[in-house]
Amino acid sequence: MRLLRGIDLDSIGARLRAPLHGYTLSLLALVASLLLVWLYWSNARQRELNAVQAEFAAETDAIAELLRQRLASYELVARGGVSLFASVDRPSAGQWQGYVDALNIAASYPDMLGLGYAPYLDRSELQALQLDMRDAGQGFYVVRPSGVRANYGPVLYFEPRTEANRAVIGNDLFADPLRHAAMASARDDDAVRITAPLQLGEDSGRPVTGVVMFAPVYRFGTPATLSARRAALQGWIYAPLDMSEFVASALHSTRRHAALSVRDGGSGQGEGTVLYADHAELAGRGSESDFRRTVPLELYGRRWELDFSADAGTALAARTPELRMTLGAGIIASLLLFGVALVLARTESLAERKAALLAESYQRSELRFRNAMRFSAIGKALLDRRGAIVDANPALAAIFDTSTDALVGSMFGAHFSDAGDEARRSREFAAVAEGVFRTTRQWRTAGGELRHAQLTYAPVPGEIGQDVASLVQVEDITERVLAHAREQALHRTLEARVALRTRELTHANHELESFAYSVSHDLRAPLRTIEGFSRLLGERYADKIDEVGRDYLARVRKAAGRMDDLIDALLKMSRVSRSPLTLAPLDISRIAREVVAELRIAQPQRHVEVEVEPGLRAVGDAALVHNLLQNLIGNAWKFTAGADNARIVVGGEDAPGEQAAFHVTDNGAGFSPEYAGKLFRPFQRLHNPEQFEGHGIGLASVKRIVERHGGTVGAEGRPGEGATFRFTLPREVAAAG
Known part of the structure; x- marks a missing residue:
């Protein structure tokens, strides 16, 4: 009877009765028979439809459980890697390869692109690891992307060693925002976590969409507190999963009638990123007669929504072929009314849905704005075109040491010490009309203290009937201004000290240079005397001195020459420092x-x-x-x-x-x-x-x-x-x- 809603049957009957008096009974019998057929067919169809829908719900629950169990098996694999690290401080590359080879990933887990390990390192630990690998003959361990960061999570091992997997070694997973979120959550919660959807590469030109599972590895067991877990974290066992292969592997032994799409909703609401969708012939269904069901799965820190759909007409026809004959007897008489009712119902549903969405969107937007105003630590106020305060938050009331009720209706500029500057107020409002405008103002507290504020004006529209022209943010920057003044004073003092020390150093260098030249001159004069008289003594009195005496004279001359060379070397080294x-x-x-x-x-x-x-x-x-x-x-x-x-x-x-x-x-x-x-x-x-x-x-x-x-x-x-x-x-x- 729902299909007849909105149709004026009395009006139709009134129009029919006048020209068709002779066919009244026939028409009544026809209507009665069609009504009986329709009631019988409707009841039978409803029973079968309920049975099919129950089977559809059971099938979707089974599929959801298979996907959950498949992910649980990956958790066991990752936990196995964690156990390996519990038995060995840091397994070697060969030990890790042996563990992964024993899993036989290609045959047992075709949807797993590999199994790897990423250590959790600070900058000094990364440098030590690079030195260890270089000393061990493994080459220079390059981390990508480059740059200095507080912590790193680079890939150290990744098996099996395919060409694509070798290229992943050194990638800093902790630098990627999506992977970082899952890794940090796994670290802090001591739990396995998976990422939001990621692009994992290409397979024969096909983009591979999937997720990455992370399991934390701690030193000395699992710490009890959050700070202890962060300090004891050694790294993560991680496994990237191809979602297309993941669904195919999990459901390879299941005969499915329902089309499946998987969306990652994260922690938000509404539509999320599509992780997986069946190919067109299954996923393209969209009629109102389809069975549809969404099964939420809370999995390792993410919320997956499994959307199932199935063609109800096909399923029902397969179970009850005799219903088609009953439906054919009444379809001709009811087709037009069914079509009109369907169009009207569908139009009404769409209109109501859009109206509800618009109303909800408006309410959410209004609530977000009110909460931003109320809970902001920065003073905020809505101003009208005259500069009067329409609304203010508690932070602004605290700045001016008053209440929000007292602020509403007052002139905003009157709260500052330069309130009488009408030209300034005009310039500020003219600048707001062109976009965001920032300025600084001063005000005095109740105790007479002069404070500084930074004002940020931005144009905002008000509701219909409201005179709201702009939003202004008031931030107390007194401490910042005073700190800047102290910094400038200190800077000037340091410059004066540096200039004084520079002059003193320059004077000392000049004195040192004069001393070096003076010493070299004073030393060379007696050296020349020693060398000269030693040479004359050897030449003039050689026949009066024995061989030992001549050897002594030669040594004296040689020592004088070496002393002269040393003086030259000292002067040269002095010039190196002074030039x-x-x-x-x-x-x-x-x-x-x-x-x-x-x-x-x-x-x-x-x-x-x-x-x-x-x-x-x-x-x-x-x-x-x-x-x-x-x-x-x-x-x-x-x-x-x-x-x-x-x-x-x-x-x-x-x-x-x-x-x-x-x-x-x-x-x-x-x-x-x-x-x-x-x-x-x-x-x-x-x-x-x-x-x-x-x-x-x-x-x-x-x-x-x-x-x-x-x-x-x-x-x-x-x-x-x-x-x-x-x-x-x-x-x-x-x-x-």
């Missing part, structure tokens, strides 16, 4: 080749194999860097004098940051590692001066040159096995200011 620094891009390879050419010209009898890596570049002072390489390569040249197949290598090294790293390596005499700290001190020598001449100033000059460029220098060596000197220089010229 102005002019930075420019340098070709380190070219400078090294020039130094080698000078050494070959000075000692053409030496045959030394020198390898200079091409393309070495840095920034520095050309003269000082030439001096640096001259000392390092000259040392290598000198200490390979006694080596067979003497060889020197000048090359670069990988170095992060703003410094370029280089090394000079030789296979010469070398040195004991315990004396490496004495190499860069002035006059410190580790070899016999009779075997290797020198003043002990060269490496001290190298250290000063490198440090003036903001770099570091170090040395490694072993007796008889050669030495390696490493140093760094800037990559680029530092920006001014």
Whole structure:
């Protein structure tokens, strides 16, 4: 009888009775028979429809349970990985591969793209892991994306080792917002969690949509508190799941009549992201006669909604073919009325649904705005076109030390100390009409204290009949203003102190320079006297002095000459520290080749194999860097004098940051590692001066040159096995200011 609602039967009957008096009984009999047929068919159909719908509900519950059980089996796999970490502090790559191979993922879990482990690391732990892997011969462990973060969750293991899975090693899962949310929840709740829908890659051109399951791994068992769990977290066992394969694997043995789509609703309401949908011939159903059912699943921190649909007419026809004959007897007479009623009912339903959605949307929007006003920690007020307060929140009342009722109706500008500035108020409202406008104002508290506020105006529409023109936010920035003033004062004080210290340092450097030249002059005068008279004594009285005396005179002259050389070396090292620094891009390879050419010209009898890596570049002072390489390569040249197949290598090294790293390596005499700290001190020598001449100033000059460029220098060596000197220089010229 629902199908006849809205039809004026009395009107139809009145129109029929007048022209058709002779067919009244026939029409009544026809109507009665059609009514009986329809009642019989309706009751029979309803019984069968209820049975089919019950089967449909049972089928959907069974499918939901199969999906839940399938996910539970993945949890067991992940928990197994956690157990492996409980028995071994950190399994090796081989142990992890053995565990995953034993699972036989390809056959048992075809929808699982792999099983991996991601450690939970801070920056220092990441660097230590990278060093351990490099020392173990596993190469440099690169984390993607690059950048400095507080914590990392990079993929360390991921099996099986397919080409696609190897490319995942090093990806920082903790840097991705969707994965981060699931990983943090698993960490804090000590529970397995899955992510929101993700794009996991492509399979033969088909985008793979799925989710990732995370199981936390703790050190020393499961902590009881949240802070303890965060501190004890070692990492996560994770498994990415292809949703299409997941549904196919879970339901491979089930004969389905209902079409299925899976939506991820997260923790929100309404429509969510579609995780899975059957192909078009199953998912395209949409008539009102379909069975439809939504089964919610709360799974590992996510809410999945399983939408089922089935063609009720097809299912019913398969069970009761005899109903078709009964339906055919009455379908001709009732078709028009059924169609009209269906259209009217459907139109009314759609209209009511849209009206309800619009009303609910408006109510939610109004509630959100009211809550934002009421619970905001920043003062807020709605102003009309005159600048009067229409509504205010408690935070604004607290700022002005009054009540919200007292604020409503008052002029907003009157609460500030510059309230009489009418021009300012006009400019502010003119700026609001063009968009968001910010300004600062001052007001005095009841105790007379002057406070500072930052005002942010924004145009907002009011309801019909309301004169609402703008929303203003009032933030008390007094402490910020005072802190800025203190910072400026401190900055000026520091600048004055720096200027004073600079003047003192400059004066000390000038005095030191004068002292160095004065000492060198005063020392050289007696040295020349000693050397001169020793030479005259040896020339004029050689026949009166025996062989021992002549040897003594030779030693005196040699010592005087060495003293003169040491004075020259000290002056040269002093000039290295005092000379102005002019930075420019340098070709380190070219400078090294020039130094080698000078050494070959000075000692053409030496045959030394020198390898200079091409393309070495840095920034520095050309003269000082030439001096640096001259000392390092000259040392290598000198200490390979006694080596067979003497060889020197000048090359670069990988170095992060703003410094370029280089090394000079030789296979010469070398040195004991315990004396490496004495190499860069002035006059410190580790070899016999009779075997290797020198003043002990060269490496001290190298250290000063490198440090003036903001770099570091170090040395490694072993007796008889050669030495390696490493140093760094800037990559680029530092920006001014």
